[in-house]
Structures are given as C-alpha cells and as structure tokens.
Amino acid sequence: MTKDRLLKYRDQRLEMMGLKEELEELEVQAYFAKAVNYNGDGGGSGDGDRMGRVVDLLDAKRRRVLKAMERLLKESEAVEAAMKPLSSTEREVVRRRYSQGATWIDIAAQLNYSTRQVQRIHGRALLKMQTPAERAAAKKKTPKDVTPSHK
Numbered sequence: 001m002t003k004d005r006l007l008k009y010r011d012q013r014l015e016m017m018g019l020k021e022e023l024e025e026l027e028v029q030a031y032f033a034k035a036v037n038y039n040g041d042g043g044g045s046g047d048g049d050r051m052g053r054v055v056d057l058l059d060a061k062r063r064r065v066l067k068a069m070e071r072l073l074k075e076s077e078a079v080e081a082a083m084k085p086l087s088s089t090e091r092e093v094v095r096r097r098y099s100q101g102a103t104w105i106d107i108a109a110q111l112n113y114s115t116r117q118v119q120r121i122h123g124r125a126l127l128k129m130q131t132p133a134e135r136a137a138a139k140k141k142t143p144k145d146v147t148p149s150h151k
Helices: 003-038 047-082 088-099 104-111 115-129 132-141
Strands: none
Touching: 003 047, 003 088, 088 104, 088 115, 104 115
16 A cells, blocks of 8 residues: 555545535535425426426436445555554554544644654554555665766
C-alpha cells in the first residue's frame, strides 16, 4: 500500500461525504416539493415538471453515491488488509490521517505525541504496509549514492 494510494483513498472518502451531503439536500428539496404539490399550494402547471426534475436528480445522485460507496468499500478492504501488520498506534495514525483527514498537529494532540514522533510512526507504518513489489519499485526509484565526477 503506497502513500499515493492512501491519499487517493482519502480523496474518495471526501468525495463520498460531499455526494452524501448533496443527496441529503436533494431529498429535503424533494420532500418540500411533494409537500407543495400535496397541499395544493402553488398548483401551477410547471409543478409536475419540477417534481420530475427533482426525482431525476435524486436518482442520478443516488447512483453516484452508490458507485462511490462501492469503490470506497473495495479500497477500504484493501487498506484494512494492508494495516494488519501495524501496531495499534501505527494503525490509529494511518486511520486518522487517511480516513479522517486529520493534520499532523491534530493527530499529535489527540494521541499525546509530538508531531515529529507522529510522522515517524507514519513513516514506519507506510513501510510495513508496502508489498514486496512496492518495496522493489521504491528501491529502483531511489537514486544510488553517486559521487560527483570532476572533469
């Protein structure tokens, strides 16, 4: 599990929370649109069209939320599996950072550590979460110690 993948996971969680808020807002609008239609207030000819648009928006938003939730569930399962070798403190740091989007300062205050110690814990956790293939790829990217040539 790479840091980039964890950041993508965090972004997916934030996207889903935003979609859920939009869905809730649309549901409230649909509720009030139905209330207007049922008590006969404002019973103009455009109300049916307006109601149809609200229902269509709700359905589209529900589909987007469900797709986002499916993606997030799959990624969440992968993240949880990658966190198995972590200590409880490492797991907590990773969860707060990537599931809750907490800052280093917030995590340090909540766990009663310095920010530097939290970052070290995070670094160890990331190393433990890497697959052998990810470790090998990271080593290939790391520049070798090269002494500068003076010609």
